[in-house]
Amino acid sequence: xxxxxxxxxxxxxxxDVLCIVFFxxxxxxxxxxxxxxxxxxxxxxPLLKTxxxxxxxxxxxxxxxxxxxxxxxxxxxxxxxxxxxxxRVRPYLVVNGRVQLGTICHELAHALGIYHTQSRYxxxxxxxxxxxxxxxxxxxxxxxxxSATENHFGLGYDYGxxxxxxxxxxxxxxxxxxxxxxxxxxxxxxxxxxxxxxxDVKQLNLMYNCASNSARCRSQPSCSNNGIxxxxxxxxxxxxxxxxxxxxxxxxGGTGSACNxxxxxxxxxxxxxxxxxxxxxxxxxxxxxxxxxxxVIKAPTGRRIQFQIKSLNTNCMESCTxxxxxxxxxNLDLAGMFSTFTSSSNVVTIRGTSRYNNANMVFSYRxx
Numbered sequence: 001x002x003x004x005x006x007x008x009x010x011x012x013x014x015x016d017v018l019c020i021v022f023f024x025x026x027x028x029x030x031x032x033x034x035x036x037x038x039x040x041x042x043x044x045x046p047l048l049k050t051x052x053x054x055x056x057x058x059x060x061x062x063x064x065x066x067x068x069x070x071x072x073x074x075x076x077x078x079x080x081x082x083x084x085x086x087x088r089v090r091p092y093l094v095v096n097g098r099v100q101l102g103t104i105c106h107e108l109a110h111a112l113g114i115y116h117t118q119s120r121y122x123x124x125x126x127x128x129x130x131x132x133x134x135x136x137x138x139x140x141x142x143x144x145x146x147s148a149t150e151n152h153f154g155l156g157y158d159y160g161x162x163x164x165x166x167x168x169x170x171x172x173x174x175x176x177x178x179x180x181x182x183x184x185x186x187x188x189x190x191x192x193x194x195x196x197x198x199x200d201v202k203q204l205n206l207m208y209n210c211a212s213n214s215a216r217c218r219s220q221p222s223c224s225n226n227g228i229x230x231x232x233x234x235x236x237x238x239x240x241x242x243x244x245x246x247x248x249x250x251x252x253g254g255t256g257s258a259c260n261x262x263x264x265x266x267x268x269x270x271x272x273x274x275x276x277x278x279x280x281x282x283x284x285x286x287x288x289x290x291x292x293x294x295x296v297i298k299a300p301t302g303r304r305i306q307f308q309i310k311s312l313n314t315n316c317m318e319s320c321t322x323x324x325x326x327x328x329x330x331n332l333d334l335a336g337m338f339s340t341f342t343s344s345s346n347v348v349t350i351r352g353t354s355r356y357n358n359a360n361m362v363f364s365y366r367x368x
Contacts (some may be wrong), residue, residue, distance in 0.1 A: 008284070041201055102162045102193030109163055109200065113207060117164040118179060122149050126157045127190075128180045138170035142178070153206040159189040160198040160326075166191025185341075188320055193292070201207065223345070224249045232243050241348040242294040242328070256280035256291030260359045264297045264365075266305060271364040273310065276325065276350065277359030286355075295350040299367045305329075305343040310362040314354075323354035324362045342368060 078251040118127055121144060125259055129142050144164075158164070159181060167177040167190050181187045210216065210231035221228045223237035227248030230236045251263045266272070268341035278293035299305050306329065315322040327350050329343040352359055 010024070035078065049105060053121055095108075101195050103194045104201070106162050106193065108307070109196070109204070112204060114163055114200075114203060115145060115150055117159075117161045119145050119150065120147050120152055120157065121150050122157065126159070126182055126244050128182060130176065130178050130180070133176045134178050135170045135172055141170065151207075153203060155199060155202060155206075158197065159186040160192055160197055160199075162193060162196045162200050164192075165192050169222055175209065188324075192320075193366045198226075198228070198238065201238060204232060221247055223247055240328075241351050242296055252294050252295055254291070254293030256283075256354065258354075259293035259352075260346075261293040261295050261352075264295065264368050266365060269367055271306075271308070271366045272363065273364045275361065276352055276361045277358055278325075278352030279321075279323070279354035279356075282357060284356050290353040290355045293352045294364050295352075297348045297350075297365055298318070299346040301346055303346050303367050305346065305348050306366050306368045307343065308350055308364050310364060311360075312362075313360040320353070322356060323359040324352070325359065326351045326353075 016093075074293070088112075117123075118129065119142065123129075123144055129144075131139060131142070134142060163177065165178050167181075167187060168174050169178050171178045171193065179190065181190065205228065217231060217234035219231060221235055221237060221238075223229060225240055225243045225248045227237035227239045227243065230238050236246045237248045238250070241247070242252055244250050244252040251261065254261045256279050258279045258281075260275075260277055264274075274295075276293070276295060278291055280291050283291075297305055297307075307329065313327070314320070314324045320326070327341075327348065329341050329348050330345065348365070350363075354363070
């Protein structure tokens, strides 16, 4: 099995079993260390563990016969729930034996029936697509679906979903975006492949009727901060990034020596200044395991928070791959933004990340 560079993944949601073959293809064929690493990376996806049970297979059997389907140069999976699915990973995504978790989960979600976020039938309210700058052979990836063919179960549009393309996806001229966010504050949020977000897990849970299935979860806990019921336990919650605990009521602890995250109870109508830091000096981290740190600002019920960024020391890159601060001022289960704003509720969350060096931000806030 390992000599072929192929392994099998079994996903069970109580009824269906899906067998998936992952393999990495290079100039000389399959690389066993790449396929093994894909399993290692995927098995560390905590959010997916709450939606499905999955185990490594012990044989490939007849699946090997169709393992050459699809062009070797691409990273692709068909959008459909099939008994056997084969997912190819492009060689350049395998760096030092590691593969991005988000890339694996993106293709797996297609196999489970999820479309690209930018293909939602309501996408025109959130992004503008520049077809003139998209490779003609890849324009199908931006096709707008209809309400008859796409169901996002009433979930908000998440620019940070692992299923959303980057602003320059399949561009002919990479100096010109193929997509622009209608709210420009979210332009750099598109295209992250660090990990699936809560939005992605919510969509899978709703599609497969996990926690809402009364036969599985007869009684359900009350989840705080937009958390959702963990369908594996039916007694705990799956939390947005900034929260943890059985019911998502506690601040998630950060990593790295620079983290100074905290839960803040705001009451002043005058601006209060705070310096936020994240990172661990010159220590390098892989894309899917950055140092992170969290801050939550909470005003009294019925009040809102006005937030200003005073200074920012981060690398400006597409989807903030090397570090940044994600500020969430509305739905806590969606990705946040970077700006000066007034929140739509009484809670603001901040997530800082850094893969190399420290990232710093000075901000001020007040209750309005």
